[in-house]
Amino acid sequence: MAAAKKAGIVPETEEKKPLRIGILGVGGIAGAHIRSYQKMPEDAKVVAGADIIKGKARKRLDQLGEPEALAFDSAEELLKSVELDAVSVCAYNTSHAELTIAALEAGLPVLLEKPMCVTMEEAAAILRAEKKAGKIVSVGFQPRYDPNSKKIKEIVQSGELGQIYYVQTGGGRRRGIPGNTFIEEKTAGMGALGDIGCYGLDMPLNSLGYPKPLTVSASKFDLFGTNPKLYSEAARFDVDDFAVALIRLEGGITLDFRMSWAMHLDTMGPTFFLGDKAGLKVQPSGSGAWDGRVGGLTLYHDAFGDPTETPIHFSTRDVDLFFEKVKAFVTAVQTNGPAPIPTSEIIYNQAIVSGILTSAREQAEIKIEIPAV
Protein backbone atom coordinates (compact mmCIF):
# COMPACT_ATOMS: atom_id res chain seq x y z
CA MET A 1 0.00 0.00 0.00
CA ALA A 2 2.84 2.40 0.91
CA ALA A 3 4.57 1.73 -2.41
CA ALA A 4 1.29 2.18 -4.29
CA LYS A 5 0.69 5.44 -2.46
CA LYS A 6 4.19 6.60 -3.24
CA ALA A 7 3.59 5.77 -6.89
CA GLY A 8 0.43 7.89 -6.72
CA ILE A 9 -1.89 4.92 -7.38
CA VAL A 10 -3.78 5.22 -4.06
CA PRO A 11 -5.16 8.72 -3.52
CA GLU A 12 -4.21 10.29 -0.15
CA THR A 13 -7.90 10.77 0.71
CA GLU A 14 -8.53 7.03 0.83
CA GLU A 15 -6.51 6.79 4.03
CA LYS A 16 -8.19 9.71 5.79
CA LYS A 17 -9.91 8.50 8.94
CA PRO A 18 -12.13 10.58 11.20
CA LEU A 19 -10.44 11.80 14.38
CA ARG A 20 -11.41 9.72 17.39
CA ILE A 21 -12.91 12.15 19.88
CA GLY A 22 -13.47 11.77 23.63
CA ILE A 23 -15.82 14.03 25.59
CA LEU A 24 -14.83 14.78 29.20
CA GLY A 25 -17.95 15.92 31.07
CA VAL A 26 -21.23 15.18 29.28
CA GLY A 27 -23.58 17.83 30.68
CA GLY A 28 -25.41 20.59 28.83
CA ILE A 29 -22.73 21.99 26.53
CA ALA A 30 -21.32 18.57 25.63
CA GLY A 31 -24.48 18.24 23.50
CA ALA A 32 -23.38 21.16 21.32
CA HIS A 33 -19.89 19.65 20.94
CA ILE A 34 -21.25 16.22 20.02
CA ARG A 35 -23.78 17.66 17.54
CA SER A 36 -20.98 19.65 15.89
CA TYR A 37 -18.74 16.59 15.56
CA GLN A 38 -21.71 14.68 14.13
CA LYS A 39 -22.00 17.28 11.36
CA MET A 40 -18.51 16.36 10.08
CA PRO A 41 -18.56 12.54 10.02
CA GLU A 42 -15.62 12.31 7.63
CA ASP A 43 -13.45 14.37 9.96
CA ALA A 44 -14.46 13.35 13.48
CA LYS A 45 -16.27 10.64 15.41
CA VAL A 46 -17.19 10.71 19.08
CA VAL A 47 -15.95 7.35 20.36
CA ALA A 48 -16.14 7.84 24.13
CA GLY A 49 -17.48 10.03 26.90
CA ALA A 50 -16.93 10.29 30.65
CA ASP A 51 -18.75 11.95 33.51
CA ILE A 52 -18.23 11.78 37.26
CA ILE A 53 -21.95 11.36 37.80
CA LYS A 54 -22.37 7.59 37.73
CA GLY A 55 -24.26 6.37 34.65
CA LYS A 56 -24.61 9.85 33.16
CA ALA A 57 -22.11 9.27 30.33
CA ARG A 58 -24.01 6.25 29.00
CA LYS A 59 -27.36 8.02 29.28
CA ARG A 60 -26.21 11.23 27.58
CA LEU A 61 -24.30 9.45 24.79
CA ASP A 62 -27.42 7.41 24.00
CA GLN A 63 -29.62 10.52 24.14
CA LEU A 64 -27.26 12.36 21.83
CA GLY A 65 -27.25 9.62 19.19
CA GLU A 66 -23.92 7.98 20.10
CA PRO A 67 -24.95 4.53 21.42
CA GLU A 68 -21.74 2.94 20.13
CA ALA A 69 -19.48 5.36 21.98
CA LEU A 70 -17.89 3.90 25.11
CA ALA A 71 -19.04 5.38 28.42
CA PHE A 72 -16.99 5.85 31.59
CA ASP A 73 -17.63 7.17 35.10
CA SER A 74 -14.20 8.79 35.22
CA ALA A 75 -12.10 10.72 32.73
CA GLU A 76 -9.00 8.92 33.98
CA GLU A 77 -10.52 5.53 33.05
CA LEU A 78 -11.49 6.82 29.62
CA LEU A 79 -8.04 8.24 28.90
CA LYS A 80 -6.45 4.94 30.00
CA SER A 81 -8.77 2.69 28.03
CA VAL A 82 -9.56 4.30 24.68
CA GLU A 83 -7.34 5.24 21.78
CA LEU A 84 -8.13 8.85 20.94
CA ASP A 85 -6.93 11.68 18.69
CA ALA A 86 -8.43 14.61 20.64
CA VAL A 87 -10.82 15.54 23.45
CA SER A 88 -13.41 18.18 24.24
CA VAL A 89 -13.33 19.29 27.88
CA CYS A 90 -16.93 20.15 28.72
CA ALA A 91 -16.90 19.82 32.51
CA TYR A 92 -17.70 22.66 34.87
CA ASN A 93 -15.10 25.40 35.36
CA THR A 94 -13.38 24.06 38.46
CA SER A 95 -12.59 20.80 36.59
CA HIS A 96 -11.16 22.47 33.47
CA ALA A 97 -7.50 22.51 34.53
CA GLU A 98 -7.43 18.98 35.97
CA LEU A 99 -9.06 17.42 32.88
CA THR A 100 -7.11 19.45 30.33
CA ILE A 101 -3.81 18.54 31.99
CA ALA A 102 -4.80 14.85 32.17
CA ALA A 103 -5.64 14.84 28.45
CA LEU A 104 -2.38 16.61 27.54
CA GLU A 105 -0.43 14.12 29.64
CA ALA A 106 -2.14 11.39 27.61
CA GLY A 107 -0.74 13.10 24.50
CA LEU A 108 -4.04 14.58 23.31
CA PRO A 109 -4.96 18.01 21.94
CA VAL A 110 -7.85 19.70 23.78
CA LEU A 111 -10.83 21.82 22.84
CA LEU A 112 -11.47 23.44 26.22
CA GLU A 113 -14.73 25.17 27.12
CA LYS A 114 -14.63 28.75 28.39
CA PRO A 115 -13.62 30.23 30.77
CA MET A 116 -10.14 28.72 30.50
CA CYS A 117 -10.18 27.86 34.26
CA VAL A 118 -10.60 29.68 37.58
CA THR A 119 -7.18 30.62 39.01
CA MET A 120 -3.93 31.83 37.47
CA GLU A 121 -2.12 28.87 39.06
CA GLU A 122 -4.40 26.57 37.06
CA ALA A 123 -3.85 28.63 33.89
CA ALA A 124 -0.07 28.41 34.27
CA ALA A 125 -0.29 24.66 34.89
CA ILE A 126 -2.32 24.24 31.66
CA LEU A 127 0.29 26.19 29.68
CA ARG A 128 3.12 24.17 31.17
CA ALA A 129 1.39 20.87 30.36
CA GLU A 130 0.63 22.09 26.84
CA LYS A 131 4.27 22.99 26.26
CA LYS A 132 5.49 19.67 27.65
CA ALA A 133 3.02 17.61 25.60
CA GLY A 134 3.54 19.59 22.39
CA LYS A 135 -0.23 19.38 21.78
CA ILE A 136 -2.64 22.29 21.33
CA VAL A 137 -5.30 23.62 23.67
CA SER A 138 -7.93 25.80 21.98
CA VAL A 139 -10.36 27.70 24.21
CA GLY A 140 -14.04 27.74 23.30
CA PHE A 141 -14.93 31.34 22.45
CA GLN A 142 -17.31 30.68 19.54
CA PRO A 143 -18.37 34.36 19.07
CA ARG A 144 -14.98 34.78 17.39
CA TYR A 145 -16.47 32.98 14.38
CA ASP A 146 -19.20 35.57 13.81
CA PRO A 147 -18.36 37.62 10.72
CA ASN A 148 -19.02 40.78 12.76
CA SER A 149 -16.32 39.86 15.30
CA LYS A 150 -13.91 39.64 12.40
CA LYS A 151 -15.11 42.97 11.02
CA ILE A 152 -14.75 44.73 14.39
CA LYS A 153 -11.20 43.41 14.67
CA GLU A 154 -10.47 44.55 11.12
CA ILE A 155 -11.70 48.09 11.91
CA VAL A 156 -9.82 48.28 15.21
CA GLN A 157 -6.63 46.95 13.60
CA SER A 158 -6.94 49.23 10.54
CA GLY A 159 -5.59 52.28 12.34
CA GLU A 160 -8.75 54.23 11.39
CA LEU A 161 -9.44 54.96 15.08
CA GLY A 162 -5.95 56.41 15.66
CA GLN A 163 -4.53 55.86 19.11
CA ILE A 164 -7.03 53.82 21.10
CA TYR A 165 -7.09 54.90 24.74
CA TYR A 166 -10.42 53.73 26.21
CA VAL A 167 -12.68 50.72 25.66
CA GLN A 168 -15.99 50.00 27.34
CA THR A 169 -17.22 46.43 27.26
CA GLY A 170 -19.56 43.96 28.87
CA GLY A 171 -23.30 43.81 28.98
CA GLY A 172 -25.99 42.29 31.04
CA ARG A 173 -29.31 40.59 31.39
CA ARG A 174 -32.20 42.12 33.25
CA ARG A 175 -33.12 38.68 34.65
CA GLY A 176 -30.98 35.79 33.49
CA ILE A 177 -29.34 33.85 36.28
CA PRO A 178 -28.85 30.27 35.08
CA GLY A 179 -29.16 27.38 37.53
CA ASN A 180 -27.47 24.02 37.53
CA THR A 181 -23.71 24.04 38.22
CA PHE A 182 -23.31 27.73 37.28
CA ILE A 183 -24.27 29.22 40.64
CA GLU A 184 -21.95 27.47 43.11
CA GLU A 185 -18.33 28.35 43.66
CA LYS A 186 -17.29 24.73 44.09
CA THR A 187 -18.27 23.95 40.50
CA ALA A 188 -18.29 27.28 38.63
CA GLY A 189 -15.61 29.13 40.61
CA MET A 190 -17.43 32.38 39.71
CA GLY A 191 -20.77 33.55 38.35
CA ALA A 192 -21.71 35.98 35.57
CA LEU A 193 -18.02 36.81 35.22
CA GLY A 194 -17.08 33.30 34.03
CA ASP A 195 -20.32 32.56 32.25
CA ILE A 196 -20.72 35.62 30.02
CA GLY A 197 -18.07 38.06 31.31
CA CYS A 198 -15.18 36.26 29.62
CA TYR A 199 -16.93 36.70 26.24
CA GLY A 200 -17.32 40.41 26.95
CA LEU A 201 -13.56 40.54 27.51
CA ASP A 202 -12.56 38.35 24.56
CA MET A 203 -14.20 40.49 21.89
CA PRO A 204 -12.37 43.79 22.61
CA LEU A 205 -9.12 42.11 23.68
CA ASN A 206 -9.04 40.02 20.51
CA SER A 207 -9.86 43.11 18.42
CA LEU A 208 -7.00 44.99 20.09
CA GLY A 209 -4.57 42.10 19.49
CA TYR A 210 -4.69 40.87 23.10
CA PRO A 211 -2.60 43.54 24.89
CA LYS A 212 -1.19 42.48 28.22
CA PRO A 213 -3.28 43.47 31.25
CA LEU A 214 -1.32 45.39 33.88
CA THR A 215 -3.69 46.22 36.77
CA VAL A 216 -7.28 45.61 37.74
CA SER A 217 -9.59 47.31 40.21
CA ALA A 218 -12.87 45.47 40.62
CA SER A 219 -16.02 44.90 42.63
CA LYS A 220 -18.51 42.07 42.51
CA PHE A 221 -22.01 41.67 43.89
CA ASP A 222 -24.58 38.93 44.59
CA LEU A 223 -27.67 40.90 45.56
CA PHE A 224 -30.09 39.21 43.14
CA GLY A 225 -28.78 35.64 43.30
CA THR A 226 -28.87 35.45 47.08
CA ASN A 227 -32.34 37.01 47.41
CA PRO A 228 -35.02 34.28 47.55
CA LYS A 229 -37.64 36.83 46.45
CA LEU A 230 -35.70 37.44 43.22
CA TYR A 231 -34.14 34.04 42.61
CA SER A 232 -35.63 30.65 43.38
CA GLU A 233 -32.30 28.88 44.03
CA ALA A 234 -30.93 31.58 46.35
CA ALA A 235 -30.00 29.05 49.05
CA ARG A 236 -27.41 27.48 46.72
CA PHE A 237 -26.09 30.72 45.22
CA ASP A 238 -22.57 31.74 46.29
CA VAL A 239 -21.04 33.42 43.20
CA ASP A 240 -21.24 36.88 41.58
CA ASP A 241 -24.29 38.08 39.65
CA PHE A 242 -22.63 41.39 38.75
CA ALA A 243 -18.96 42.22 38.28
CA VAL A 244 -17.39 45.55 37.35
CA ALA A 245 -13.73 46.45 36.76
CA LEU A 246 -11.34 49.06 35.47
CA ILE A 247 -8.37 47.38 33.78
CA ARG A 248 -5.15 49.03 32.59
CA LEU A 249 -3.76 47.41 29.44
CA GLU A 250 -0.33 47.70 27.90
CA GLY A 251 -0.24 50.47 25.29
CA GLY A 252 -1.98 53.09 27.44
CA ILE A 253 -5.48 51.64 27.04
CA THR A 254 -8.05 51.60 29.85
CA LEU A 255 -10.70 48.90 29.66
CA ASP A 256 -13.97 49.51 31.47
CA PHE A 257 -15.87 46.25 32.04
CA ARG A 258 -19.19 45.30 33.59
CA MET A 259 -21.33 42.18 33.34
CA SER A 260 -24.56 41.21 35.04
CA TRP A 261 -26.89 38.22 35.23
CA ALA A 262 -29.59 40.36 36.80
CA MET A 263 -30.23 44.07 37.31
CA HIS A 264 -32.91 46.74 37.41
CA LEU A 265 -31.92 48.08 34.02
CA ASP A 266 -32.60 47.16 30.41
CA THR A 267 -29.01 47.30 29.14
CA MET A 268 -25.44 48.09 30.19
CA GLY A 269 -25.04 49.96 26.92
CA PRO A 270 -22.89 49.24 23.91
CA THR A 271 -19.28 48.22 23.62
CA PHE A 272 -17.14 51.03 22.28
CA PHE A 273 -13.57 51.81 21.32
CA LEU A 274 -12.37 55.43 21.66
CA GLY A 275 -9.39 56.55 19.61
CA ASP A 276 -7.95 60.02 18.95
CA LYS A 277 -9.08 59.89 15.32
CA ALA A 278 -12.40 58.04 15.61
CA GLY A 279 -14.64 56.01 17.89
CA LEU A 280 -16.39 52.73 17.11
CA LYS A 281 -19.69 51.85 18.76
CA VAL A 282 -20.79 48.20 18.72
CA GLN A 283 -24.46 47.89 19.57
CA PRO A 284 -25.20 44.36 20.79
CA SER A 285 -28.26 42.53 19.61
CA GLY A 286 -30.64 40.90 22.08
CA SER A 287 -30.02 41.10 25.79
CA GLY A 288 -26.75 42.96 25.54
CA ALA A 289 -24.60 40.19 26.99
CA TRP A 290 -22.02 39.84 24.21
CA ASP A 291 -22.51 36.67 22.21
CA GLY A 292 -20.97 37.77 18.94
CA ARG A 293 -24.16 39.04 17.39
CA VAL A 294 -24.28 42.71 16.49
CA GLY A 295 -27.27 45.06 16.33
CA GLY A 296 -25.38 48.06 14.94
CA LEU A 297 -21.89 49.30 14.09
CA THR A 298 -21.19 53.03 13.91
CA LEU A 299 -18.00 54.96 13.30
CA TYR A 300 -17.83 58.41 14.97
CA HIS A 301 -15.29 60.71 13.31
CA ASP A 302 -14.80 64.19 11.91
CA ALA A 303 -15.44 64.77 8.22
CA PHE A 304 -14.65 68.11 6.59
CA GLY A 305 -14.25 69.61 10.04
CA ASP A 306 -17.53 68.40 11.53
CA PRO A 307 -18.43 65.51 13.86
CA THR A 308 -19.92 62.82 11.64
CA GLU A 309 -21.46 59.39 12.19
CA THR A 310 -20.99 56.69 9.60
CA PRO A 311 -22.98 53.46 9.90
CA ILE A 312 -20.88 50.44 8.99
CA HIS A 313 -22.50 47.50 7.26
CA PHE A 314 -22.76 44.47 9.52
CA SER A 315 -23.75 40.90 8.84
CA THR A 316 -27.10 39.44 9.83
CA ARG A 317 -26.15 36.06 8.40
CA ASP A 318 -26.93 33.27 10.83
CA VAL A 319 -23.69 31.37 11.35
CA ASP A 320 -23.50 28.14 13.36
CA LEU A 321 -20.80 29.58 15.61
CA PHE A 322 -20.44 26.40 17.63
CA PHE A 323 -19.89 24.27 14.54
CA GLU A 324 -17.29 26.75 13.28
CA LYS A 325 -15.40 26.59 16.56
CA VAL A 326 -15.35 22.78 16.63
CA LYS A 327 -14.45 22.62 12.92
CA ALA A 328 -11.53 25.02 13.41
CA PHE A 329 -10.21 22.81 16.22
CA VAL A 330 -10.60 19.62 14.14
CA THR A 331 -8.79 21.22 11.20
CA ALA A 332 -5.96 22.36 13.47
CA VAL A 333 -5.55 18.81 14.82
CA GLN A 334 -5.68 17.27 11.34
CA THR A 335 -3.09 19.66 9.96
CA ASN A 336 -0.90 19.91 13.08
CA GLY A 337 -1.67 23.61 12.96
CA PRO A 338 -1.67 26.17 15.76
CA ALA A 339 -4.57 26.39 18.21
CA PRO A 340 -7.31 28.54 16.64
CA ILE A 341 -7.90 30.29 20.00
CA PRO A 342 -4.59 29.82 21.80
CA THR A 343 -3.91 29.81 25.53
CA SER A 344 -1.09 32.30 24.88
CA GLU A 345 -3.89 34.86 24.28
CA ILE A 346 -6.51 33.53 26.64
CA ILE A 347 -4.16 33.58 29.61
CA TYR A 348 -4.62 37.40 29.48
CA ASN A 349 -8.41 36.95 29.54
CA GLN A 350 -7.97 34.58 32.48
CA ALA A 351 -5.59 36.99 34.23
CA ILE A 352 -8.30 39.66 34.13
CA VAL A 353 -11.05 37.25 35.27
CA SER A 354 -8.91 35.89 38.11
CA GLY A 355 -7.69 39.43 38.85
CA ILE A 356 -11.29 40.65 39.19
CA LEU A 357 -11.98 37.92 41.75
CA THR A 358 -8.84 38.84 43.75
CA SER A 359 -9.33 42.61 43.52
CA ALA A 360 -12.99 42.33 44.56
CA ARG A 361 -12.04 40.11 47.49
CA GLU A 362 -9.23 42.42 48.62
CA GLN A 363 -11.22 45.59 47.82
CA ALA A 364 -8.13 47.08 46.21
CA GLU A 365 -6.45 47.59 42.85
CA ILE A 366 -4.07 44.71 42.11
CA LYS A 367 -1.10 44.27 39.79
CA ILE A 368 -1.54 41.47 37.29
CA GLU A 369 1.33 39.01 37.21
CA ILE A 370 1.51 36.72 34.21
CA PRO A 371 3.51 33.64 35.18
CA ALA A 372 6.38 32.83 32.83
CA VAL A 373 5.91 29.41 31.25
Ligand SMILES: NC(=O)c1ccc[n+]([C@@H]2O[C@H](COP(=O)([O-])OP(=O)(O)OC[C@H]3O[C@@H](n4cnc5c(N)ncnc54)[C@H](O)[C@@H]3O)[C@@H](O)[C@H]2O)c1
Ligand atom coordinates in the same frame (compact mmCIF):
# COMPACT_ATOMS: atom_id res chain seq x y z
N1 LIG B 1 -19.44 27.92 24.84
C1 LIG B 1 -20.67 28.01 25.29
O1 LIG B 1 -21.57 28.54 24.65
C2 LIG B 1 -21.00 27.43 26.62
C3 LIG B 1 -22.33 27.33 27.03
C4 LIG B 1 -22.60 26.74 28.26
C5 LIG B 1 -21.57 26.29 29.06
N2 LIG B 1 -20.28 26.44 28.64
C6 LIG B 1 -19.16 25.99 29.49
O2 LIG B 1 -19.15 24.57 29.46
C7 LIG B 1 -18.80 24.05 30.73
C8 LIG B 1 -19.85 23.06 31.20
O3 LIG B 1 -21.09 23.70 31.26
P1 LIG B 1 -22.44 22.84 31.23
O4 LIG B 1 -23.56 23.80 31.07
O5 LIG B 1 -22.32 21.72 30.29
O6 LIG B 1 -22.42 22.30 32.74
P2 LIG B 1 -23.05 20.94 33.29
O7 LIG B 1 -22.99 21.02 34.76
O8 LIG B 1 -24.37 20.71 32.60
O9 LIG B 1 -22.08 19.82 32.75
C9 LIG B 1 -20.79 19.61 33.25
C10 LIG B 1 -20.59 18.12 33.42
O10 LIG B 1 -19.23 17.87 33.72
C11 LIG B 1 -19.20 16.81 34.64
N3 LIG B 1 -17.91 16.81 35.33
C12 LIG B 1 -17.44 17.71 36.21
N4 LIG B 1 -16.20 17.39 36.62
C13 LIG B 1 -15.87 16.25 35.95
C14 LIG B 1 -14.70 15.43 35.93
N5 LIG B 1 -13.64 15.71 36.71
N6 LIG B 1 -14.71 14.36 35.12
C15 LIG B 1 -15.77 14.08 34.34
N7 LIG B 1 -16.92 14.81 34.32
C16 LIG B 1 -16.95 15.89 35.11
C17 LIG B 1 -20.38 17.08 35.56
O11 LIG B 1 -20.76 15.96 36.29
C18 LIG B 1 -21.43 17.53 34.56
O12 LIG B 1 -22.20 16.45 34.08
C19 LIG B 1 -18.61 25.25 31.64
O13 LIG B 1 -17.25 25.55 31.74
C20 LIG B 1 -19.33 26.38 30.95
O14 LIG B 1 -18.75 27.66 31.18
C21 LIG B 1 -19.98 26.98 27.44
